[in-house]
Amino acid sequence: MKLQLKGVTKRFGTFTANDRIDLTVQPGEIHALLGENGAGKSTLMNTIYGLHSPNEGEILLDDRRVSFDGPGDAVEAGIGMVHQHFMLIPVFSVTESVMLGYEPTKSAGMIDFAEARRRVQEISARFGFDVDPDAKIEDLPVGAQQRVEIIKALSRDARVLILDEPTAVLTPQETDELIGIMRQLKEAGTSIVFITHKLREVRAIADKITVIRRGKIVGEALPDSTETQLASVMVGREVNLTTQKDPADPGDVGFSVEGLTVVSGSGKVVLDDVSLEIARGEILCVAGVDGNGQSELAEAILGLRSAVAGTITLDGTNLRRMSVKERLNAGIGFVPEDRSTDGVIPAFSITENFVLDQYDQQPYSNGIAMRPTVMREAAVEQTSRFDVRLGNVDDPISTLSGGNQQKVVLAREMSRDIRLFLASQPTRGLDVGSIEFVHRTIIEERDKGTPCLIVSTELDEVSNLADRIAVMYRGVVVGIVPGHTNRDVLGLMMAGVPVKEAYAQAQDHHTILGEADEEAQA
Amino acid sequence: MSEQPTQEPGAVAVKAEPRQEVDTRLQPIKWKFPITYVLLGLLSLGVFALLSPTGSVTQFRLATASDIVTLPAVNVPSFATALVLSVLQLGLAALAIFAAARRIRLGIWHPMLFGLLFVLAFLVYAGAGRGAFIPVVTLLAGALMLSVPLIFGAMCGLVGERSGIINIAIEGQLLAGAFLAAVAASFFTSAYVGLLAAPFAGAAVGGLLVWFAVKYHVNQIIVGVVLNVLVIGLTSFLYSTVLTQNAEMWNARQQLPRLPIPGLSQIPILGPVLFNQTILVYLMYVIVFALHILVFKSRWGLRMRAVGEHPKAADTVGINVPRTRVFNTVLAGGIAGLGGAYFTVGQGLAFGQEMSAGQGFIALAAMILGRWNPKGALLAALLFGFSTSVGQVLSTIGTPVPSEMLLMLPYVITIFAVAGFVGRVRPPAAEGVPYIK
Numbered sequence: 001m002k003l004q005l006k007g008v009t010k011r012f013g014t015f016t017a018n019d020r021i022d023l024t025v026q027p028g029e030i031h032a033l034l035g036e037n038g039a040g041k042s043t044l045m046n047t048i049y050g051l052h053s054p055n056e057g058e059i060l061l062d063d064r065r066v067s068f069d070g071p072g073d074a075v076e077a078g079i080g081m082v083h084q085h086f087m088l089i090p091v092f093s094v095t096e097s098v099m100l101g102y103e104p105t106k107s108a109g110m111i112d113f114a115e116a117r118r119r120v121q122e123i124s125a126r127f128g129f130d131v132d133p134d135a136k137i138e139d140l141p142v143g144a145q146q147r148v149e150i151i152k153a154l155s156r157d158a159r160v161l162i163l164d165e166p167t168a169v170l171t172p173q174e175t176d177e178l179i180g181i182m183r184q185l186k187e188a189g190t191s192i193v194f195i196t197h198k199l200r201e202v203r204a205i206a207d208k209i210t211v212i213r214r215g216k217i218v219g220e221a222l223p224d225s226t227e228t229q230l231a232s233v234m235v236g237r238e239v240n241l242t243t244q245k246d247p248a249d250p251g252d253v254g255f256s257v258e259g260l261t262v263v264s265g266s267g268k269v270v271l272d273d274v275s276l277e278i279a280r281g282e283i284l285c286v287a288g289v290d291g292n293g294q295s296e297l298a299e300a301i302l303g304l305r306s307a308v309a310g311t312i313t314l315d316g317t318n319l320r321r322m323s324v325k326e327r328l329n330a331g332i333g334f335v336p337e338d339r340s341t342d343g344v345i346p347a348f349s350i351t352e353n354f355v356l357d358q359y360d361q362q363p364y365s366n367g368i369a370m371r372p373t374v375m376r377e378a379a380v381e382q383t384s385r386f387d388v389r390l391g392n393v394d395d396p397i398s399t400l401s402g403g404n405q406q407k408v409v410l411a412r413e414m415s416r417d418i419r420l421f422l423a424s425q426p427t428r429g430l431d432v433g434s435i436e437f438v439h440r441t442i443i444e445e446r447d448k449g450t451p452c453l454i455v456s457t458e459l460d461e462v463s464n465l466a467d468r469i470a471v472m473y474r475g476v477v478v479g480i481v482p483g484h485t486n487r488d489v490l491g492l493m494m495a496g497v498p499v500k501e502a503y504a505q506a507q508d509h510h511t512i513l514g515e516a517d518e519e520a521q522a
Numbered sequence: 523m524s525e526q527p528t529q530e531p532g533a534v535a536v537k538a539e540p541r542q543e544v545d546t547r548l549q550p551i552k553w554k555f556p557i558t559y560v561l562l563g564l565l566s567l568g569v570f571a572l573l574s575p576t577g578s579v580t581q582f583r584l585a586t587a588s589d590i591v592t593l594p595a596v597n598v599p600s601f602a603t604a605l606v607l608s609v610l611q612l613g614l615a616a617l618a619i620f621a622a623a624r625r626i627r628l629g630i631w632h633p634m635l636f637g638l639l640f641v642l643a644f645l646v647y648a649g650a651g652r653g654a655f656i657p658v659v660t661l662l663a664g665a666l667m668l669s670v671p672l673i674f675g676a677m678c679g680l681v682g683e684r685s686g687i688i689n690i691a692i693e694g695q696l697l698a699g700a701f702l703a704a705v706a707a708s709f710f711t712s713a714y715v716g717l718l719a720a721p722f723a724g725a726a727v728g729g730l731l732v733w734f735a736v737k738y739h740v741n742q743i744i745v746g747v748v749l750n751v752l753v754i755g756l757t758s759f760l761y762s763t764v765l766t767q768n769a770e771m772w773n774a775r776q777q778l779p780r781l782p783i784p785g786l787s788q789i790p791i792l793g794p795v796l797f798n799q800t801i802l803v804y805l806m807y808v809i810v811f812a813l814h815i816l817v818f819k820s821r822w823g824l825r826m827r828a829v830g831e832h833p834k835a836a837d838t839v840g841i842n843v844p845r846t847r848v849f850n851t852v853l854a855g856g857i858a859g860l861g862g863a864y865f866t867v868g869q870g871l872a873f874g875q876e877m878s879a880g881q882g883f884i885a886l887a888a889m890i891l892g893r894w895n896p897k898g899a900l901l902a903a904l905l906f907g908f909s910t911s912v913g914q915v916l917s918t919i920g921t922p923v924p925s926e927m928l929l930m931l932p933y934v935i936t937i938f939a940v941a942g943f944v945g946r947v948r949p950p951a952a953e954g955v956p957y958i959k
Contacts, residue, residue: 051838051959072840087835089828090951100828101839103821110820152839 001062001078001159001191002027003048008057010040010047017043019215020057025160030182030192032206034199034234036431038402040215041195042084045162048193049081050074061160072101080158082149084165084195090138095120097137098152123151127181142289143174150181161185162193167201169290172459172491176511179205197234198460199227199241204512235432243439246447248467250279254451255420260310262293262300262475270296272475274310278420278451283442285466285483286455288494293475294455295337298424301453302334303327315419328357331419335409335426337455339402343409346398350390351379353397354412378415386411387437403434410441421445424455439464459487488514555633556622559615562640566611570647571604573922578651584658584791593790600650607643611636641912648921661915662795662908666803669907670868671696671878673806674861675885676892676899677813681854682728684817684894685847686830688954690746691731693882694753695855698723699862701757704873705765707776707866716776716867717802717860724859725852727753732851736844739956750882758875765873777870778802802860802868809857813896826850830950833957843957858882887936894949906932 003025010018017040025031035041046052048059050068058065061077068074071081088097095117104115120133129147137145146166153161163182167175182192182205196202202209202223209221211233219233231239255278262271271293278284286294299305301312303324312319319327328334336342344353355364355375364375379393388407390400397405406426413421426442427435442465446452456462462469466483471493479499481489488506491514493499506514578600584593614636621628649656675692682689689695702723707716727749734740765773778800786797817823825846828836833843865877884906891905892898913928 049838070840070842071838075840081838083838087832087838089831089835091831091948092828096824100824100836101841103824105821108820109822110815111824113819 002060003079003160003191003193004060004063005044005048006058006060008044008047008054008059010043010052011055017215018047018054021212021217023210023217025191025193027159027191028186028189030186030194030205030207032202032209033193033195033212034197034202034209034230035195035212036197036234037429038431039212039234041212042164044212045081045164045193045195048074049079049162075101075156075158078157078159079162080153080156080160081162082146082153082164082166084168086142086145086149088137088145088148090136092137093133094131094135094137094140094148094151095133097148098133098155102156119155120151123154127154127184142169142291143171143177146170146178158190160191160193162195164195165197166194167196167198169457171289171494172487172511172513173495174491175201175513179512199230199234200513202230203227204515231432239432240436243436243443243464245443248282248446250282250467251449252280253277254280254315255453256313257297257301258311258313260297260300260307260312262296262305262307264296270475271300271307274472274475274477276453276470276477276480278453280451281446281449282467283446283452283454283465283483284468284470284480285462286453286470286472287459287462287466287490288457288472290457292472292494294457294472295424296475297472298334298337298422298453298455301327301422302332329361331417333413333416333418333421333450335406335413335421335423337424337428339406339409339429344397344405347396350383350388350393350395350397350400350408351376353408354379354382354393356412358412358416382411382415383408386414386441401431403430403437406430406434406438410438414441414445418445418450421450421452423453425457426454427456427458427461435461459490462490463487486514487511551622551625553622556615556618559611559618559636562636563608563611563615566604566640566643567608570643571601571608574600574604574647574650576601580646580649580651581655582645582649582658583655595655598646600646604643604646604650607639607646611639611643614639645912648916648923649919652919652921654919656919657915659791659794661911662791664911664914665904665908666795666799667869667907668910669903670803670806670864671861671881672885672888672903672906673810673900674864675858675882676889676903677809677896678724678728678854678858678861679886679889680813680817680892680894680896680899681826681857682851683889683953684823684830684950685826685850686833686950686952686955686957687732687735687847687851688742688746689728689731689851689854690743690886691727691749691753691882692858692885693878693880694746694750695724695727695858696862696865696882696885697757697876697878698727698753699859700865700877701760701862701873702859703863704776704866704871705772708772708774708872711774711776713776713778713867713870714801717778717863720863720867721856721859724862725856728851728853728855728858729848731855732848735851735956736847739958742954754876757873761873761875769872773872775870775872776867778867800868802864805860810896810900817896827950830952833952833955837957837959847957858885884932884936890949891935906935909935 005021005023008018008021009016021044033041043052047054050071050073060066066077095113098120099116104112106112117133120131124131129151131144131147131151137148140148146169166178170178185192194206206223209223210217211219211221211230213234213236221230221233227241231241256276258275260271260274261269264270274297276284286297288294296305300307303322307320310320314330314332317330319330322330340346345356358364359370363371365371376393383390383393386407388404388411390404397408400408421442423442427438430438442452442454454465468480468483469485469490470480471478471490473494473496478493478496481499486506488511489502491511492502492505497505579597580600580603582596584596614632618628618632645656675696678695679689679692699720703716703720706719707713731742731745731749734745735742780798780800782798787793817827825836825841829841829843829846837843862878865871866873885903888902888906889899891902892900909931910929913925913931916928917925
């Protein structure tokens with residue numbers, strides 16, 4: 001089906017998320033929509049899918065004008081969408097999830113489970129998916145959950161399929177399979193709109209690329225453009241995709257965990273006997289698909305989760321029995337994964353957020369009295385050092401952009417003398433400029449001789465920063481490899497394949513992304 | 523040309539099989555249940571068995587006058603029976619310890635059997651040497667009677683919360699139902715008219731709750747509390763002004779007749795308890811059974827659960843989230859209103875101020891204890907009804923234990939239940955969270 005947008009504009013209050021967007025997707029075309037975080041890609045897709053109604057402009061399907069009151073209408077018209085955050089209900093079975101909203105029924109509104117199951121099996125057989133229709137969603141790995149989403153869209157005869165950042169949660173090998181599925185769908189005449197901010201994938205997959213920046217279409221490109229070209233169109237200036245750094249000069253071991261084991265509230269083992277060592281002046285990145293215990297590792301080190309076994313050693317002291325506050329005072333600088341809920345308090349001022357973990361320490365307080373002037377001065381000084389673009393440090397931090405908020409968090413954690421820098425997803429949701437800044441800052445911290453532990457699910461970030469990479473899978477460290485290890489090997493390890501085997505298998509088979517990677521390096 | 527997805531030996535993570543249960547080796551052993559069993563078993567042994575006077579006899583009466591086959595009364599030697607029952611309990615406690623140490627899960631039969639033995643031992647002790655019969659049928663009939671409003675209330679809470687609306691106003695809905703049932707029945711001099719009217723009162727309260735919750739995103743617990751106060755105030759005001767002025771017209775007693783089911787009501791012990799009831803109780807059986815099926819097997823149930831778990835996901839497949847929540851909460855209110863009718867026309871009583879007496883909150887606890895499942899909520903409500911019934915029966919025959927202690931039991935169980943003593947309960951994920959697009 002042909003999808004056409006003409007002058008689509010969407011405003012939220014005074015903010016224009018999409019400004020007069022024109023876009024044409026031909027039948028059987030894989031059309032990539034490339035743009036930075038916050039460029040307005042998802043808003044545009046939600047508008048096509050009927051979740052928002054546009055303020056201006058029109059949507060045409062096969063040259064017929066359509067308007068949607070809700071996603072139900074869009075689905076009716078043949079549009080399917082796989083959201084970045086899956087729209088699946090954890091406690092439902094695969095069959096229940098797929099049929100929801102379109103249940104085959106017998107008399108009296110009773111669901112025909114046999115028919116529903118048959119539909120799931122039929123579609124998954126047609127595309128070679130391997131999905132158990134009776135499995136519970138929460139027990140499935142994310143790659144399989146994504147397939148359930150695709151089955152869901154296909155079961156409603158979607159002829160335009162929108163994929164919102166589909167590869168964010170996949171290993172390179174899983175991405176390969178997704179690419180295979182997308183090509184298969186394309187052969188069958190399905191049009192695919194594919195949203196991403198990853199340049200490599202775009203070049204490997206798309207027939208046509210539309211670049212969007214700050215809500216506007218700024219260019220179109222063909223997949224044979226180079227990454228640097230694409231990046232400069234996307235960001236609007238020349239960018240360095242890799243951060244320059246000198247080789248690490250690791251000193252003695254500054255931080256280590258030994259046999260760390262954590263059990264979740266529901267009794268599942270989320271960290272299983274994890275051991276790591278980080279030298280002073282070294283960055284260790286923890287890679288892995290989201291939800292394999294990395295967040296729990298960071299939380300256990302800071303003390304937000306208690307460990308059932310193991311030791312956490314910083315400068316020779318075991319932190320395991322200490323409270324969070326004691327650990328912070330022992331010198332842990334922590335950047336949490338979810339900035340908006342754990343990193344800052346949105347309604348507090350920039351100054352207050354800046355002293356959030358040191359408000360009761362010298363020099364910010366004296367006995368029971370806080371010293372607002374000292375705090376304010378320090379906030380002004382450090383925010384300018386960290387290049388935070390702000391009006392006034394007394395404004396609520398929620399007035400800043402995500403990138404600037406993250407810089408305030410970094411300023412807070414790095415402006416004191418820290419013995420370990422621990423960051424979880426330090427650049428999630430940031431624009432390219434801020435990502436560059438954050439990476440540079442982390443490397444500077446390393447060069448000061450601080451051991452750095454960075455948890456990241458973005459392989460680009462991991463390759464960029466890491467001196468060594470620890471790959472986690474289901475709560476276990478599969479292996480620790482050098483920072484320049486290639487993506488195919490890392491991808492296999494992220495799927496639980498042990499180091500040696502991963503190297504051997506990666507030799508035999510290159511993924512599409514891995515090849516793109518080598519081309520880029522060549 | 524169609525390119526097949528590239529399969530390769532290493533890509534194990536994409537196999538869409540459920541993750542295996544993680545090794546349980548490291549889970550901390552949960553000792554609280556075994557310890558509780560041991561303590562209760564020792565209590566049973568030390569008090570019920572050893573304090574039962576030797577040589578005394580406990581008499582159980584199993585029959586009512588209308589049975590076809592009249593079962594003889596059962597006489598048991600108090601001391602010996604209580605002793606045997608206590609030893610059996612300690613045996614079960616030992617089994618629980620063994621299972622806990624080996625991390626084996628015992629089925630639901632274990633606590634149920636233990637509870638039964640404990641209650642029996644207690645009854646043997648309570649009735650020892652008193653010369654009075656322990657009326658088993660009365661005890662069970664009383665349990666069911668006291669459970670009726672709880673079961674209706676729990677079903678109401680369940681339907682509302684499964685669609686994502688926390689309903690603290692069950693109490694108010696029961697009371698409103700009781701009030702309107704009494705007034706309508708009295709005015710039209712027909713208990714059945716009262717029965718028909720009652721759901722509307724409950725539904726109206728449910729409607730107010732969901733209106734504030736869905737339209738204005740007000741905190742649902744606060745709205746619920748306010749509605750309870752509103753209903754209490756309104757019914758008390760009308761009671762003291764209109765109803766007492768002209769009680770003949772507005773608050774005369776009307777009772778739903780008992781409709782014994784031929785055959786079934788003749789079964790010994792259970793027949794008169796379950797099948798010699800009013801239409802309201804039969805309706806309750808139907809509602810519980812229907813919900814048991816519909817919540818999990820119907821389109822209505824699937825959509826309701828989807829909205830309560832992940833409203834945005836429901837929205838993306840074209841389900842109207844606000845409408846689903848409104849419909850289900852109003853429906854749930856109707857169920858509670860019907861249950862409220864049991865206080866007045868169900869028992870042939872006139873309306874009295876605050877006659878629901880906190881039953882709505884106990885119903886809420888029954889729902890939680892029953893883990894938002896119709897079957898579980900039914901069992902929990904029956905448990906609460908039974909412990910109250912034991913308290914009432916024993917206070918009439920006179921026991922060594924103050925009956926207040928027994929009447930306290932439902933509340934103690936409630937506290938433990940909501941404090942999560944019975945394991946991790948998992949409420950619907952989006953319960954109480956307004957859905958804002």
